[in-house]
Amino acid sequence: MSKDERDDIVQYSMSRRKFLGLSAAGAAGASLTGLGFDKLQAYAAKHGDVAKTTIPDGEVHTLCEMCVWRCGVIAKVRDGKITKLEGNPDHPHSRGKLCPRGQAGLGMTYDPDRVKTPLIRVGKRGEGKFRKVTWEEALDYTAARMNELKEKYGAESMIFSTTHNLIQQQFENLLRAYGSPNYGTQRGLCFNAMITANSLTWGLDEPGRDYTDTDYVIYTGRNLMEAISNSETQDLVEALAKGAKVVVLDPRFTKTAARATEWVPIKPGNDLAFYLAMLHEIIKNDWYDHEFVEEYTHGFDQLAEEVRQYTPEWAEQRCDVPAENIRRIAREFSVAAPRAFAHPNWRTSNFENSFQTERAIAALNAICGCWSQPGSLQPAAGEGEGVELGGIPQPPYPRVRALRLDGVPWQHPVVPLKLGIFQKNRDAILTGKPYQAHGWFIYRQNPLSSISDRRKTLEAFSKLDFIVTIDIIMNDTAYYSDVILPEATYLERYDPLMVMEDSVFIRQPVIKPLFDSKPGLWIFQEIGKRLGLEKYFQYDGEEDYITQQLKPLDVTLEELKNKGYFTVVKEHTGEHSEELHFGTKTGKVELSSTVLEQLGMKGVPHWQEPMTPSENQFYLLTGKVATHTQFATQNNEYLHDLFPENPLWINTKEAEKRGIKNGDDIYVESEIGKVKTKAYVTEGIRPDSVFMVAGFGHVSKGLRTAFNEGVSDSDLHISYTDPVSGSQALSQTFVKVYKA
Numbered sequence: 204m205s206k207d208e209r210d211d212i213v214q215y216s217m218s219r220r221k222f223l224g225l226s227a228a229g230a231a232g233a234s235l236t237g238l239g240f241d242k243l244q245a246y247a248a249k250h251g252d253v254a255k256t257t258i259p260d261g262e263v264h265t266l267c268e269m270c271v272w273r274c275g276v277i278a279k280v281r282d283g284k285i286t287k288l289e290g291n292p293d294h295p296h297s298r299g300k301l302c303p304r305g306q307a308g309l310g311m312t313y314d315p316d317r318v319k320t321p322l323i324r325v326g327k328r329g330e331g332k333f334r335k336v337t338w339e340e341a342l343d344y345t346a347a348r349m350n351e352l353k354e355k356y357g358a359e360s361m362i363f364s365t366t367h368n369l370i371q372q373q374f375e376n377l378l379r380a381y382g383s384p385n386y387g388t389q390r391g392l393c394f395n396a397m398i399t400a401n402s403l404t405w406g407l408d409e410p411g412r413d414y415t416d417t418d419y420v421i422y423t424g425r426n427l428m429e430a431i432s433n434s435e436t437q438d439l440v441e442a443l444a445k446g447a448k449v450v451v452l453d454p455r456f457t458k459t460a461a462r463a464t465e466w467v468p469i470k471p472g473n474d475l476a477f478y479l480a481m482l483h484e485i486i487k488n489d490w491y492d493h494e495f496v497e498e499y500t501h502g503f504d505q506l507a508e509e510v511r512q513y514t515p516e517w518a519e520q521r522c523d524v525p526a527e528n529i530r531r532i533a534r535e536f537s538v539a540a541p542r543a544f545a546h547p548n549w550r551t552s553n554f555e556n557s558f559q560t561e562r563a564i565a566a567l568n569a570i571c572g573c574w575s576q577p578g579s580l581q582p583a584a585g586e587g588e589g590v591e592l593g594g595i596p597q598p599p600y601p602r603v604r605a606l607r608l609d610g611v612p613w614q615h616p617v618v619p620l621k622l623g624i625f626q627k628n629r630d631a632i633l634t635g636k637p638y639q640a641h642g643w644f645i646y647r648q649n650p651l652s653s654i655s656d657r658r659k660t661l662e663a664f665s666k667l668d669f670i671v672t673i674d675i676i677m678n679d680t681a682y683y684s685d686v687i688l689p690e691a692t693y694l695e696r697y698d699p700l701m702v703m704e705d706s707v708f709i710r711q712p713v714i715k716p717l718f719d720s721k722p723g724l725w726i727f728q729e730i731g732k733r734l735g736l737e738k739y740f741q742y743d744g745e746e747d748y749i750t751q752q753l754k755p756l757d758v759t760l761e762e763l764k765n766k767g768y769f770t771v772v773k774e775h776t777g778e779h780s781e782e783l784h785f786g787t788k789t790g791k792v793e794l795s796s797t798v799l800e801q802l803g804m805k806g807v808p809h810w811q812e813p814m815t816p817s818e819n820q821f822y823l824l825t826g827k828v829a830t831h832t833q834f835a836t837q838n839n840e841y842l843h844d845l846f847p848e849n850p851l852w853i854n855t856k857e858a859e860k861r862g863i864k865n866g867d868d869i870y871v872e873s874e875i876g877k878v879k880t881k882a883y884v885t886e887g888i889r890p891d892s893v894f895m896v897a898g899f900g901h902v903s904k905g906l907r908t909a910f911n912e913g914v915s916d917s918d919l920h921i922s923y924t925d926p927v928s929g930s931q932a933l934s935q936t937f938v939k940v941y942k943a
């Protein structure tokens with residue numbers, strides 16, 4: 204133990220940890236087979252000695268939290284240590300398999316860089332100097348500062364934000380009881396375009412997909428083989444094996460493109476042209492589903508009128524896909540329909556026109572009748588339905604009169620409140636409009652890195668009086684916060700139940716919380732108590748919370764813990780309902796949106812010109828890799844071992860022109876920033892684009908493995924937000940690339 208660690212002061216410094224030499228235990232190296240039992244066990248043995256298990260040697264059924272998919276996990280315990288995580292065969296999200304990140308979950312629980320006690324900042328923000336304090340002191344201090352801000356500036360001066368999690372309801376409970384309207388989730392950075400477009404069209408958030416009977420799938424930048432959604436990735440693999448045709452539109456040769464039947468290296472920002480031409484072709488040639496269109500849709504004539512101008516030749520000029528290919532794909536899709544779908548995608552936050560692209564995709568599915576049929580889109584994605592849980596008593600919340608800082612709904616009427624426009628909170632702090640925010644409460648989120656233009660976010664932080672972050676590790680946001688509250692990891696705590704279709708699944712502790720970390724359910728309640736809001740937190744510990752949830756169900760906590768899940772209704776007919784209902788204003792699939800029309804906008808999908816780079820610039824593309832989650836796992840030594848940094852993908856010819864060879868040091872420069880990284884020279888990307896995996900370039904010196912490894916595109920990204928859907932546009936930043 205160093206002198207600093209003996210003292211109460213923690214001063215994070217630059218010194219990087221020497222790599223732990225895990226490879227000695229798993230010489231298989233960076234391949235998936237390297238994710239072997241021995242290696243994980245060696246890891247656990249090294250770091251797990253502070254753990255005392257809550258159960259004897261054996262297995263615990265719980266849920267993964269290495270990403271938001273939340274697969275079922277069976278955790279193996281030996282001598283008080285977790286030795287292995289396996290996929291629960293009975294959980295619909297895992298089906299017996301975990302992805303690399305799920306398997307490496309031990310690397311989070313046993314991360315030597317975990318925040319071990321509550322911390323209060325003593326140095327300047329960003330100096331990395333904190334004082335270790337007791338929970339008592341940290342919570343008292345947090346509540347006192349929150350009360351102070353509320354008295355001085357009103358509850359609305361405090362922003363609350365979080366990224367989707369099982370305890371979200373309690374986080375929302377805290378903010379509503381406190382009385383702030385300012386709530387941000389990651390959605391504006393992620394799938395606002397997809398959700399708003401689909402809800403305006405079908406009247407539900409996100410259509411489900413039936414892969415078992417599908418013959419034809421089109422993805423638009425959806426990269427399921429790397430941006431993993433475990434069960435859906437498995438679905439795709441099986442559909443391919445059964446001979447489904449899969450078309451991938453992506454400027455980059457992704458792993459999904461590599462497995463697909465056809466890769467369409469489309470020009471960024473111009474997918475909309477492709478889909479408008481698809482609609483044109485299918486309607487012109489009368490290949491659409493007349494019955495479905497007549498019975499279930501609204502606005503077909505306006506759509507037909509609008510897309511008359513969008514010929515494949517017109518589209519080719521824009522999206523760089525030969526007209527004959529667009530014609531062929533339109534033909535193939537309509538022949539395969541209804542056993543086909545154009546996937547609604549996920550993080551379609553690429554351009555300001557991505558909302559129109561999503562609307563066009565939804566319209567394509569609709570006119571081909573790809574709805575509620577075997578192999579087509581489905582009415583529900585399945586989560587959160589089918590089971591009524593008991594809830595803890597929730598007295599009425601105080602009335603909130605203040606406008607939301609993110610402009611929803613008063614400036615952005617189409618954006619659902621539950622989505623919001625996260626990034627606009629940051630901008631509102633900077634402008635002080637419509638009023639000045641003074642505090643930010645951040646749970647399970649890393650906005651300093653995940654919002655475009657990190658310098659702006661830092662500047663916003665500097666304008667705030669108080670920032671509190673609850674995390675596992677000293678993430679970048681925590682590093683710049685005033686108080687850091689260490690939560691127990693997902694393998695050390697309970698969370699509220701997860702409902703999927705007709706089953707409930709439990710997250711439960713496999714071991715007791717390491718160090719002085721605490722479960723979120725406890726933290727929120729303790730803050731609530733200190734704010735005088737205890738009546739909103741009527742539960743007596745984690746187990747009582749879940750027991751209250753289980754009240755209407757015919758199962759005990761003990762039974763649920765043993766099996767990991769409980770199924771309420773058994774029968775799954777697999778039949779597709781004859782009667783279709785749509786939650787739109789007209790009760791039909793709105794090809795022309797009545798909501799948009801009422802707001803004076805064009806109701807049908809239409810062309811919206813995207814920004815384009817100038818002569819010497821590239822589109823800067825970003826995205827995920829299979830071995831990391833967002834900005835969260837780069838310090839996980841296990842995953843760092845597999846993927847330590849993020850070189851820039853650049854096309855061979857363009858690299859040659861600039862004298863850049865594979866592995867060379869290069870500069871990447873946008874209007875707002877410049878980073879130095881390495882070149883990955885490849886044929887697998889369009890000449891007009893470069894690509895960088897997101898999540899690297901951490902600025903927190905409390906992340907001794909991840910600090911300064913790779914670079915962050917948030918240092919390059921200019922912030923653009925589509926005003927209709929509130930979706931940020933991440934591919935709309937253009938960069939120059941040159942040799943260092």
Ligand SMILES: Nc1nc2c(c(=O)[nH]1)N[C@H]1C(S)=C(S)[C@@H](COP(=O)(O)OP(=O)(O)OC[C@H]3O[C@@H](n4cnc5c(=O)[nH]c(N)nc54)[C@H](O)[C@@H]3O)O[C@H]1N2
Nearest residue numbers: 424425426430431452471472550826827829831832833934
């Ligand atoms: N391993 C792993 N899996 C994850 C996650 C993770 O962090 N790691 N995160 C989860 C989350 S929160 C999300 S939102 C999903 C995201 O899932 P996806 O949206 O499938 O994946 P991304 O990697 O974000 O982006 C995918 C692709 O968009 C392409 N692209 C960029 N601009 C354009 C464009 O204009 N047109 C087209 N056609 N393509 C474009 C990029 O080249 C990139 O390959 O993944 C989820 N799954």
Ligand SMILES: Nc1nc2c(c(=O)[nH]1)N[C@H]1C(S)=C(S)[C@@H](COP(=O)(O)OP(=O)(O)OC[C@H]3O[C@@H](n4cnc5c(=O)[nH]c(N)nc54)[C@H](O)[C@@H]3O)O[C@H]1N2
Nearest residue numbers: 366392393647648649653673674678690825833834835897
């Ligand atoms: N450049 C670029 N920017 C992007 C994206 C991109 O592809 N490129 N993707 C966008 C997308 S799709 C999304 S969804 C957002 C994500 O943006 P964020 O949600 O801000 O990013 P994450 O890295 O997922 O942040 C999760 C944080 O939660 C912490 N954490 C993990 N588990 C727990 C837990 O159990 N308890 C607590 N308290 N903390 C925990 C992690 O340590 C991490 O700090 O980023 C968006 N921004």
Ligand code: SF4
Nearest residue numbers: 267270273274302305
């Ligand atoms: S997809 Fe992977 S990281 Fe996400 S919950 Fe499942 S196993 Fe965990």
Ligand SMILES: [Mo]
Nearest residue numbers: 392393394550
């Ligand atoms: Mo996301």
